[in-house]
Amino acid sequence: MTLALYRLGRWCARHPWPVIALWVVAALMTAGAAARWGEASSESIEIPGTESQRAIDLLEERFPDAAGGRARVVFATDDGKVTDPAPRSGIEGTLDQIRVLPHVTQVIDPFGPAAAFLVSDDERIAFAEIAYDTTAREVGTDGVAALTATDAPALAAGLDVAYGGPVVERLGPEETRTSELIGLSVAIVVLAVAFGSVVAMALPMLTSLVGLGIGFLLIRVLGGFTEVTSFAPILASMIGIAVGIDYALFIVTRHRQHLAEGMAVDEAVARAIATSGQAVIFAGLTVLIAILGLALVGIPLVAALGYAVSLVVAVAVLVAVTLLPALLGLFGTRIDRLRVPGVQLRFETDHQASGAVSARWARLVTRRPWPFLAAGVTVLAVLATPVFGLQLGWPDAGNRPVETTERQAYDLLAAGFGDGFNGPLLLAVDLDTATEPTAALAAITTAVADTPGVQLVVPAQLNPAGDTAVIQAIPDSSPQDAATEELVDHLRTNTIPTLEEDTRAVVEVTGTTAAFIDISKRLAERLVGFIAAVVLLSFVLLTAVFRSPLVALKAALVNLLGIAAAYGVLVAVFQWGWGLGLVGLEETVPVISFLPMMMFAILFGLSMDYEVFI
Numbered sequence: 001m002t003l004a005l006y007r008l009g010r011w012c013a014r015h016p017w018p019v020i021a022l023w024v025v026a027a028l029m030t031a032g033a034a035a036r037w038g039e040a041s042s043e044s045i046e047i048p049g050t051e052s053q054r055a056i057d058l059l060e061e062r063f064p065d066a067a068g069g070r071a072r073v074v075f076a077t078d079d080g081k082v083t084d085p086a087p088r089s090g091i092e093g094t095l096d097q098i099r100v101l102p103h104v105t106q107v108i109d110p111f112g113p114a115a116a117f118l119v120s121d122d123e124r125i126a127f128a129e130i131a132y133d134t135t136a137r138e139v140g141t142d143g144v145a146a147l148t149a150t151d152a153p154a155l156a157a158g159l160d161v162a163y164g165g166p167v168v169e170r171l172g173p174e175e176t177r178t179s180e181l182i183g184l185s186v187a188i189v190v191l192a193v194a195f196g197s198v199v200a201m202a203l204p205m206l207t208s209l210v211g212l213g214i215g216f217l218l219i220r221v222l223g224g225f226t227e228v229t230s231f232a233p234i235l236a237s238m239i240g241i242a243v244g245i246d247y248a249l250f251i252v253t254r255h256r257q258h259l260a261e262g263m264a265v266d267e268a269v270a271r272a273i274a275t276s277g278q279a280v281i282f283a284g285l286t287v288l289i290a291i292l293g294l295a296l297v298g299i300p301l302v303a304a305l306g307y308a309v310s311l312v313v314a315v316a317v318l319v320a321v322t323l324l325p326a327l328l329g330l331f332g333t334r335i336d337r338l339r340v341p342g343v344q345l346r347f348e349t350d351h352q353a354s355g356a357v358s359a360r361w362a363r364l365v366t367r368r369p370w371p372f373l374a375a376g377v378t379v380l381a382v383l384a385t386p387v388f389g390l391q392l393g394w395p396d397a398g399n400r401p402v403e404t405t406e407r408q409a410y411d412l413l414a415a416g417f418g419d420g421f422n423g424p425l426l427l428a429v430d431l432d433t434a435t436e437p438t439a440a441l442a443a444i445t446t447a448v449a450d451t452p453g454v455q456l457v458v459p460a461q462l463n464p465a466g467d468t469a470v471i472q473a474i475p476d477s478s479p480q481d482a483a484t485e486e487l488v489d490h491l492r493t494n495t496i497p498t499l500e501e502d503t504r505a506v507v508e509v510t511g512t513t514a515a516f517i518d519i520s521k522r523l524a525e526r527l528v529g530f531i532a533a534v535v536l537l538s539f540v541l542l543t544a545v546f547r548s549p550l551v552a553l554k555a556a557l558v559n560l561l562g563i564a565a566a567y568g569v570l571v572a573v574f575q576w577g578w579g580l581g582l583v584g585l586e587e588t589v590p591v592i593s594f595l596p597m598m599m600f601a602i603l604f605g606l607s608m609d610y611e612v613f614i
Contacts, residue, residue, distance in 0.1 A: 002274045002275075002278060003274070005273045005274045005277045005278055005281075005321065006270045006271065006273065006274035007270070008273060008277075008321065008322070008325075009269045009270040009271075009272065009273025009274060009277060009321070009325045010266050010267070010269065010270035012269070012273075012322055012323075012325040012326040012329065013265060013266040013269035013270065013325050013326065013328060013329030014266050014329060015326070015329075016326040016327065016329045016330035017326075017330075019322060019323060019325075019326035020323070020326055020327075020330075023210070023319075023322075023323050026214065027210075027213070027214055027217070030214055030217040030218060030221070031217055033217075033221045034217045034218075034220040034221050037221055037224035037225070038217075038220035038221045038223055038224045039220065039223035039224045039228075040220070040223060047299055047515070047518050047519055047522055048298075048299075048300065049298075050515075050518040050519075050522065051492060051508045051509060051510070051514075051518065052508070052509065052510040052511070052514045052515040052517075052518045053510075053515075053518070054508055055426070055427075055428035055508035055509065055510035056428075056510055056515075058428050058430060058468065058508070059428050059468070059470065059510075062463055062465065062467060062468040063428075063463040063468045063470065064133070065105055065106070065131060065133065065463075066131075066426075066461065066463070066470045068103075068105065068131055068132045068133050068134055068135065069103075069131075069132040069134060069135050069136035069137075069138070069139050069165075069166055069167045070129065070130065070131060070132070070136070070165045070166050070167060071129075071130040071132070071147060071163065071164070071165035071166070071167040071168055072127050072128065072129060072130065072163070072164045072165040072168075072409060072413070073094065073095075073098065073127060073128050073130065073147075073150075073161065073162070073163050073164075073409075074125065074126075074127040074161070074162045074163075074164065074408075074409045074412045074413060075087070075090075075091050075094075075110075075125070075126050075127065075128075075154055075159045075160070075161055076124060076125045076126075076159065076160040076162075076412050076416070077124055077158065077159050077160070078124070078160075079158065081122075081123035081124060082110070082119065082123055082124065082125065082126040082159070083111075083119065083123050083126075086157050086158070087154075087157050087158070087159055088111065089153075089157060090153045090154040090155075090156060090157025090158075090159055091109075091110070091111075091126065091128075091153075091154055091157070091159065092109070092111070092153075093152075093153025093154065093157075094150050094151060094152075094153045094154040094161065095107050095109050095128055096153075097150040097153070098128075098130060098147065098150050101143070101146050101147060101150075102143065102146070103132045103133050103134050103138075103139060103143065104130060104131070104132060104133075105131050105132060105133045106129075106130070106131040107128055107129070107130050107131075108128060108129040108130075108131075109128050110126035110127065110128055114129075114458070117456070117458055120416035120417055122416075124416065125412055125413075125415065125416030125417070126416075127409075127412075127413060127416075129165075130147070130165070130167075132167065136166040136167040136170040137170055137230075139167050143167070144163075144167060144168055147163060147167070147168070148163050148168075148405060160408075160412070162405045162406075162408035162409035162412055163405045163406065163409055164397055164405070164406045164409030164410055164413070164422075165409075166512060168405065168406050168409075169396070169397050169400075169406045183238075183241060184205070184241065187205065187241070187245055188201065188205060191204060191205065191245070191249070192340045192343070193340065193343055194249075195252070195256075195336075195340075196336075196339060196340050196343035197335065197336045197337065197338060197339055197340065198337070198338035198339075198340065199331060199334065199335050199336065199337045199338055200252060200256065200335050200336060201340075203248060203252055203324065203327055203328070203331075203335070204244070204245045204248035204249050204252060205245065206327070207244060207248045207319050207320065207323055207324045207327070208240070208241055208244025208245045208248060208316065208319075209241075209244075210319055210323065211240060211244045211312070211315045211316040211318075211319040211320075212236075212237060212240040212241060212244060212312060212316075214315050214319075215236060215240050215311055215312030215315045215316070216233060216236070216237075216312075218311040218312075218315065219232055219233060219236060219308045219311060219312070222304065222307060222308055222311065226300065226304050226307075227300065227301055227304060228301070228304045228305070228308055229301045229302075229304065229305055231305065232304065232305050232308035232309065233308075235305065235308075235309055235598075235602075236308055236309050236311075236312040239287075239291075239309050239312060239313060239602065239606075240309075240312035240313070240315075240316060242606065243284070243287060243313055243316045243317075243606075243609070244316040244319065244320070246609070247280045247283070247284070247316055247317065247320035248319075248320055248324050250276040250279065250280065250613060251272050251273065251276045251277060251280065251320060251321075251324055251325075251328075252272075252324070252328070252335075253276075254271070254272040254275060254276040255268050255269055255272040255328055255335075256335065256336070258271055258272060259333065259335070265328070265329060265332045265333060266329060268328075269325045269328045269329055270325075272325070272328075273321055273325050277320070277321045277325075279612055279613050280317060280320050280321060281317060281321065282541070282545050282612050283608070283609040283610075283612040283613060284313055284314070284316070284317035284609075285541060286538055286541060286542070286605055286608035286609055286611075286612060287313050287605035287606065287608070287609055288310050288313055288314065288605075289534060289537045289538055289541065289605070290534050290538065290600075290601045290602070290604045290605030290608065291306050291309045291310050291313065291601050291602070291605055292306050292307070292310050293306070293530055293533055293534040293537075293601055294306030294530075294597070294598075294601055295307070296526060296529060296530045296533055297522070297523065297526045297530060297597065298522060298526055299519070299522060299523075302594065302597075305598075306601070377561065379565075380561045380562060380564070380565040381561070381565075383565035383568045383569055384561065384564035384565045384567065384568040385568055386567075386568040386569075386571040386572045386575075386576065387564055387567040387568045387571060389571050389575065389576075390567060390570075390571050390575075390591060390596070391575060391590065391591065392520055392523075392524070392590065392591055392592070392593040392595075392596070393480045393516075393520070393590030393591065393592070393593065394479070394480070394516040394519075394520070394590060394592060394593060395589050395590055395592065396410070396422065396423070396479050396480065397409065397410035397422065398410045398411075398414075398422065398478065398479075398480070399587070399589045399590070401586065402586070410422050414478070417474075418455055418474070418476065419475075419476075419477055419478035419481070420455050420474045420475035420476050420477055420478065420484075421474055422478060422479055423475060423478060423479030423484060423511075423512070423513040424458075424472050424473065424474050424475075424511060424513070425472070425473045425474075425475065425487075425488065425491075425509055425510075425511045425513060425514055426470055426471070426472055426473075426509070426510050426511035426514070427444070427448065427470070427471040427472075427473060427491075427507055427508070427509055427510075428468070428469075428470060428507070428508050428509075428510055429441065429444060429460070429468065429469040429470070429471060429505055429506070429507050430467070430468060430505060430506035430507075430508075431466070431467050431468060431469060431505050432467050432506075433504050433505065433506065434503055434504050434505040435503065435504045436503075437466065437467075437505075439503070440503035440504070440505045441460045441462075441469055441471075441505075443499065443502065443503055444460075444471065444499050444503065444505065444507060445457050445459065445460060445471055447495055447498075447499055448471065448473050448491070448495065449473075451473075451487070451490065451491060451495050452487075452490075453475055453476050453477065453483060453484075453486070453487035453490070454473050454474065454475060454476070454487065455474045455475060455476045456473075456474050457471060457472070457473050457474070458471070458472035458473075458474070459471075473491075475487050475513075479512075479513045479516075480590055484513060484517075485517050488509055488513070488514050488517055491509055492509055496508075496509070516593070519593055519594070520593035523593050523594055523597055524593075526597075527596065527597055530597060530600070531600060534600070534601070534604060535556050535560070535604075538552075538555075538556065538604070538608055539552045539553065539556050540552075542555055542556075542608070542611070542612070545612070555608060555611040558607075558611075559603075559604055559607040559608060559611070560604075562603070562607055563599070563600055563603045563604060563607070566599060566603055567596060567599070570591060570595075570599075571591070574588060574589055574590075574591055575588055575590075575591065576588070
């Protein structure tokens with residue numbers, strides 16, 4: 001491989017314009033494919049084989065009105081009751097505006113047959129349920145803006161108004177790329193100081209952005225063949241920028257050293273690609289193995305996330321070993337033009353005599369390895385200790401900033417009706433096989449209402465065909481409370497099997513809370529197998545690269561300890577609240593269920609990446 005990469009680097013350096021032209025053609029062809037077959041990212045999460053997914057599929061087929069997006073508008077007063085004439089008039093005025101909004105199919109108001117469920121006991125808080133004929137994601141930001149603009153009549157009546165529910169709370173991609181811009185700005189400063197030259201700094205930035213742009217187009221093409229989560233471009237940009245700059249940085253550094261040693265430009269490029277380029281390829285393979293391991297999770301959108309990020313990493317590797325050497329050959333000895341003021345150019349051609357901080361540190365550590373090993377393991381072990389308290393969950397509106405309308409709606413509902421109103425469970429009832437549908441619904445409603453942990457049950461809604469119904473059960477506990485998960489398990493394993501046997505109906509529990517519980521369980525079931533597979537494949541790859549199982553084993557163990565320390569810090573900050581203000585949070589939040597698996601894929605891939613380079 002070394003000889004092949006040497007020849008590739010030399011050819012690219014000697015023929016820069018054909019290489020650049022090939023990349024331009026590739027970019028145009030990818031853009032054409034994205035326009036022809038590509039699709040935007042998706043916000044839906046399907047978990048094949050789970051009860052909540054089966055229930056959702058049933059409702060989408062037979063009861064689409066119940067499967068669409070939902071929203072809530074909450075009204076509160078500190079003076080009098082919401083049922084008084086003036087507040088009621090304000091509420092009705094707001095709801096009249098909501099009824100005529102696009103995609104709104106139903107508004108269940110607090111003054112109709114459901115008043116007993118929608119008005120608090122002290123009559124100071126009330127809410128309305130809003131049903132859409134499309135998903136929460138498809139309602140879009142314009143739909144949410146239109147919804148929240150209907151508060152004028154209620155405000156004029158002296159009421160507090162807040163909006164919540166999945167349509168308002170939906171988690172979508174950031175509209176801006178502030179974090180990426182900050183990262184790029186920091187990278188520019190660091191590279192400028194490291195290289196001392198604007199041209200040398202610009203090349204890694206340019207190639208990483210080219211790779212990221214083509215990678216984004218490929219992700220869109222991928223979206224035409226499978227659903228790709230909206231989180232994929234965000235994660236891909238993080239990883240793509242990181243590895244793109246890293247790979248170019250190593251090659252450019254080696255190339256400049258060769259130039260300083262007096263080599264011709266094409267020879268310097270060729271040797272840089274033959275050495276650092278080879279490390280880039282193997283490092284890229286380790287990242288690909290870790291990220292593609294997400295396909296083992298068993299959730300299609302998580303697998304697609306792995307495919308999407310892998311496309312960006314693969315493009316970054318190709319750019320580093322083809323386009324970058326072409327640009328290095330094109331700039332030639334001018335790579336050190338446009339000096340950065342106050343930064344001295346320095347090339348480490350004699351590593352044994354180098355006085356650089358990194359070289360002095362390396363010599364110190366290798367002369368006394370055991371004390372440094374003991375200190376490093378101790379620090380990482382201490383940082384990893386909190387991992388034993390890791391609790392997985394899903395954030396909800398209760399974790400949003402207090403000034404947001406969804407947080408205000410959450411708090412008002414909890415105050416007026418109890419925590420469980422923010423995480424209702426939906427029971428999808430298939431009456432096709434029921435011996436007596438009406439009696440079956442009555443028996444199911446009664447049994448669920450009598451289940452410990454259920455606060456109340458909203459009467460069943462039937463679809464027009466009369467073969468499917470939805471029953472809403474309100475837990476006593478909040479969506480993130482362990483008691484809610486215990487209730488879901490109890491319903492599924494104790495209450496419902498007996499009901500199905502007696503009524504011959506099929507009952508399955510779904511809803512946002514139940515779906516998140518199912519996702520968490522699926523991820524927990526697959527986590528150990530996922531980690532084992534990624535570690536094993538990486539071990540095999542590194543053994544083949546270095547011809548040493550010991551080196552590969554050392555890399556795997558060190559990286560596992562480092563990842564455990566990262567998990568521990570995660571628990572200390574987000575669950576225990578240490579240093580919350582430093583990360584811009586006001587209160588603790590749950591660790592999202594898929595985060596440990598995602599973190600492992602990213603951290604193990606990148607840490608193996610650096611193991612290969614070192």
